Structures are given as structure tokens and as C-alpha cells.
Amino acid sequence: MTRLAMVIDLNKCVRCYACVYACIRENILRYGDGKIFYPPVENVIYYSRTRPFSVYDDNGNAIETVLAQCEHCEDPPCVEVCPTGASYISKDGVVLLDSNKCIQCGLCIVACPYGARTRLTANFDGEPLHDYAIKVGIPDKCTFCYHRKTDDNSLWTPACVEACAFNARMFGDLDNPQDPINEILNSKKYVVPKIDFGTRPKVFYVTNKPLALEKYPVRKPLQEILNFGIWSYVKKKIMEPIVLVGTSLAVILGAIHIVREHAREKREKEEVQEEVEKEEVN
Ligand code: SF4
Numbered sequence: 001m002t003r004l005a006m007v008i009d010l011n012k013c014v015r016c017y018a019c020v021y022a023c024i025r026e027n028i029l030r031y032g033d034g035k036i037f038y039p040p041v042e043n044v045i046y047y048s049r050t051r052p053f054s055v056y057d058d059n060g061n062a063i064e065t066v067l068a069q070c071e072h073c074e075d076p077p078c079v080e081v082c083p084t085g086a087s088y089i090s091k092d093g094v095v096l097l098d099s100n101k102c103i104q105c106g107l108c109i110v111a112c113p114y115g116a117r118t119r120l121t122a123n124f125d126g127e128p129l130h131d132y133a134i135k136v137g138i139p140d141k142c143t144f145c146y147h148r149k150t151d152d153n154s155l156w157t158p159a160c161v162e163a164c165a166f167n168a169r170m171f172g173d174l175d176n177p178q179d180p181i182n183e184i185l186n187s188k189k190y191v192v193p194k195i196d197f198g199t200r201p202k203v204f205y206v207t208n209k210p211l212a213l214e215k216y217p218v219r220k221p222l223q224e225i226l227n228f229g230i231w232s233y234v235k236k237k238i239m240e241p242i243v244l245v246g247t248s249l250a251v252i253l254g255a256i257h258i259v260r261e262h263a264r265e266k267r268e269k270e271e272v273q274e275e276v277e278k279e280e281v282n
């Protein structure tokens, strides 16, 4: 088995946010005609799949900044609530989303206790770098840069890991005892966010601080995103079927009408023919 996971060493991290911008460059921005295209949002960091959040102590003082992202939970509520199976766990333990199956209902956005999922609500120009890049309407989150996976199944390097000059990010396989991330998790103090949720998160934060990640910032999805989801759900689940049934009925009734008309014309012609024949006999 393979269970891919990430370690973010908050002791090494200098908060340069090279990882945040690398993620945006790789997964969010679009390109074409020698230009860069940005999503229509005030602050593009909102769409980065790894975002800085402050953690506060009981007195409301900010004590730490963590890079929050999808936790690639082993028991992910987002997968559990998805009505179409669009959200799923890959065989190497990465939580992914099949945009072809997604009906954009937004249930996964609401179900994620970490607020890891965003949604692009208006389209923009340019070509994405790959198939797993952000798409309008489809809930978006970290994929561990799954598009970088190669056919030989070897471990790839996510864009954020590649960008970190301080080796604060590591990506590896929890099921491979030789993988360096297991040595780190066996020898260093780490925390995982909201462990009490029972989601079994797989992004681990190494820290010397007595950091209670029960206080991990849970980001509420923006109302416009939820509205978009509700509207999309109504459109896909209620209006489109009504239009489909209505159109099908119209086609069927139209066909019945044509057949009946044809039969009536035939009958009339036969009656006229009979009349003519009777006239001729008389
Ligand atoms: S690139 Fe590395 S050091 Fe910079 S913010 Fe990200 S994890 Fe921290």
C-alpha cells in the first residue's frame, strides 16, 4: 500500500511564502500569448491551495502561522458526503476530485472541517498548466500536485516542496519505512489539526511550540460560494431534469400528433376514394 503524506516543519519555515506562490503559479494562474491571467478575485492568495493562517492563544495573541491546506484525510468527510462519487481517495491515498462526475452541489465544501476547499465562481482567460488546475464551479483544493505523478509510479515532488528553499516541506509515503518522512515523524514532535474530528489528517506540522491545533483556523466558506453551490444544485438536480422531461414529452407528443395526423389523412383519402368508387358504380 501507499499512503502519501506531507510534513511541514514549522521550526524550519521562515514564512517566506514561496510555497504559496509556487502553488498559485502551478495550479491557479493561466497563461497564453506571452501573458499571465489571474482569477477575478481581490486577493489571489485566497485561491492558493496552501494558505497562511494565524493560530491564537487563549488570550487572543497570535502565536504561530501555519500553512493550511487539504489534509488528505484518511476518513474524509468530503468524500463521504459527495453524492456522485466525484470526490474520492486515489489508491495512493490522495484525496482527489473527478470534475466530470461533479454536479457542483458544494456539499464537500461545507463538509470539510478544515475549510480546505474553495471555488472559482467566475471564469477567466488563458490556458491552465494541467488537467488538475482550478476550474470554474468545481470545488478546488490541494491535490499534492497529482499532475506531476509519472507513469513509473515513482514519488514526485509537489510544486510547494520544490519551491521551499529551507526544506521545511517534505512529501513521502507513510507506508514505506525507508521514507525520510517516517524518520521525522518518529523522532520529532508534531501536531495534526483537529485530531478530535476523527478525520485522520495526513499533513503533519512539526513544531517545538506547545501548539494546540484544536485552535487550527477553520475557514468558513464564503457565502457567495455556497450560494453558487445551491444555485448550481437547483439547476443541475431540479431545473435541468424538468427541462429534459419537458423536452422529451414535447418530442413524444409531437411524434404522436404527426402519426395521428398521418393516419387521419390516410383515412380521409380512403373515404374519398370509397365515395368516388360508389359514385362510379351508381
Ligand atoms: S517556502 Fe518553505 S520556508 Fe517559505 S513559507 Fe513555505 S514552507 Fe515556509
Ligand code: SF4
Residues within 6 Å of the ligand: 069, 070, 071, 072, 073, 076, 077, 078, 079, 095, 111, 112, 113, 114, 115, 116, 117, 141, 199
Ligand atoms: S481536509 Fe477537507 S477537503 Fe481535504 S480530505 Fe480532509 S475533509 Fe476532504
Ligand code: SF4
Residues within 6 Å of the ligand: 022, 023, 026, 027, 049, 050, 069, 141, 142, 143, 144, 145, 158, 159, 160, 161
Ligand atoms: S502539493 Fe501542490 S497543490 Fe498542494 S499545496 Fe503544494 S503546490 Fe499546492
